[in-house]
Amino acid sequence: MxxxxxxxxxxxxxxxxxxxxxxxxxxxxxxxxxxxxxxxxxxxxxxxxxxxxxxxxxxxxxxxxxxxxxxxxxxxxxxxxxxxxxxxxxxxxxxxxxxxxxxxxxxxxxxxxxxxxxxxxxxxxxxxxxxxxxxxxxxxxxxxxxxxxxxxxxxxxxxxxxxxxxxxxxxxxxxxxxxxxxxxxxxxxxxxxxxxxxxxxNNSMQAISSAIMAINDSYKDGVNGFNTEIKNFGKSFGTEDFKEGTQAFLNKRKANFK
The missing domain is CATH 3.90.226.10 (2-enoyl-CoA Hydratase; Chain A, domain 1)
Structure with a gap:
């Protein structure tokens, strides 16, 4: 543009x-x-x-x-x-x-x-x-x-x-x-x-996006940032980035996030 x-x-x-x-x-x-x-x-x-x-x-x-x-x-x-x-x-x-x-x-x-x-x-x-x-x-x-x-x-x-x-x-x-x-x-x-x-x-952009949302929610009236954190933490377990990150850690290699 x-x-x-x-x-x-x-x-x-x-x-x-x-x-x-x-x-x-x-x-x-x-x-x-x-x-x-x-x-x-x-x-x-x-x-x-x-x-x-x-x-x-x-x-x-x-x-x-x-x-x-x-x-x-x-x-x-x-x-x-x-x-x-x-x-x-x-x-x-x-x-x-x-x-x-x-x-x-x-x-x-x-x-x-x-x-x-x-x-x-x-x-x-x-x-x-x-x-x-x-x-x-x-x-x-x-x-x-x-x-x-x-x-x-x-x-x-x-x-x-x-x-x-x-x-x-x-x-x-x-x-x-x-x-x-x-x-x-x-x-x-x-x-x-x-x-x-x-x-x-170097890190999971998907996880970072979820973290941005959770941090911001802690400053919003009527929104419980802890609940957002819990929900987004749980969602992370269903992502390919979580599988890649944990496997990379366990196998002592650098993660290759998509």
Whole structure:
């Protein structure tokens, strides 16, 4: 597929999705959000794309925020619709994506950019990264899941401070907070993401998909994540991956998962 605001490369079962609006610091506009949905929908059914790396073009920004010019005149109803559709099409869609998604944060990840990174299954960052939710300085609140995912990742108190002050934190602070897993020089960011992706590819993608579902269910109101874990654990026993994994272990060889 070809896109106006994205680039998608697929090599050795790793798909790298670049938000590609460098002159706008990769800011999210409506067209980019729609293309992100289309890209992930395409990757869902693409057998050669087993792990997805999500990043921004250039070294200045992952995503520097939403394109404010598009919604500065919105009404109450339009604002609510903007958040609802964005969450459904992209942020919740990526969070619940059955294939692993790694956010490689290069430079600024602000507002919708940080919310996009938080929707990935985990995050790594370059040492020049700056992360924050500055929406309250514009008279609004985060609308793409920021008030929900940030407390889950860094704790309620730190999330309250970050949102109330509208300030940025650097990459090392983000790592200390648990917001990102690794910090690396900018030139090593994608190689590190690919290294982690290849470690993931050594394992059963079917089992990983089931684990993603079980982990996510533990954060959903009215859903018992333990029950999901039990159900998906049981289902694993009926898969070819389980047979291959256990036989490989018992015969002291590397598993060859399909």
């Amino acid at each position: 070809t896109f106006e605001n994205l680039k998608v490369d697929i090599n050795d079962r790793i798909a790298t999705v670049y938000i590609d609006r460098p002159k706008k610091l990769n800011a999210l506009n409506r067209a980019t959000i729609e293309e992100l949905h289309d890209a992930f929908k395409f990757l869902l059914d693409h057998d050669e794309a087993a792990v997805i790396i999500l990043t921004g073009s250039g070294e200045k920004a992952f995503v520097a925020g939403a394109d404010i010019s598009e919604f500065s005149e919105y009404s109450v109803a339009e604002g609510e619709d903007l958040a609802a559709k964005g969450q459904e099409m992209v942020f919740d869609y990526i969070s619940n994506f059955p294939k692993p998604v790694i956010a490689a944060v290069n430079g600024f990840a602000l507002g919708g950019g940080l919310e996009l990174a938080m929707s990935a299954h985990f995050r790594i960052a370059s040492d020049n990264a700056r992360l924050g939710l500055p929406e309250t300085s514009l008279g609004v609140i985060p609308g793409y899941g920021g008030t929900q995912r940030l407390p889950q990742l860094v704790g309620k108190g730190r999330a309250m401070e970050m949102i109330m002050t509208a300030g940025m934190i650097d990459a090392q602070t983000a790592k200390d907070y648990g917001l990102v897993n690794h910090v690396t020089p900018i030139e090593e960011l994608i190689p590190l993401a690919e290294k982690l992706a290849n470690k993931i590819l």
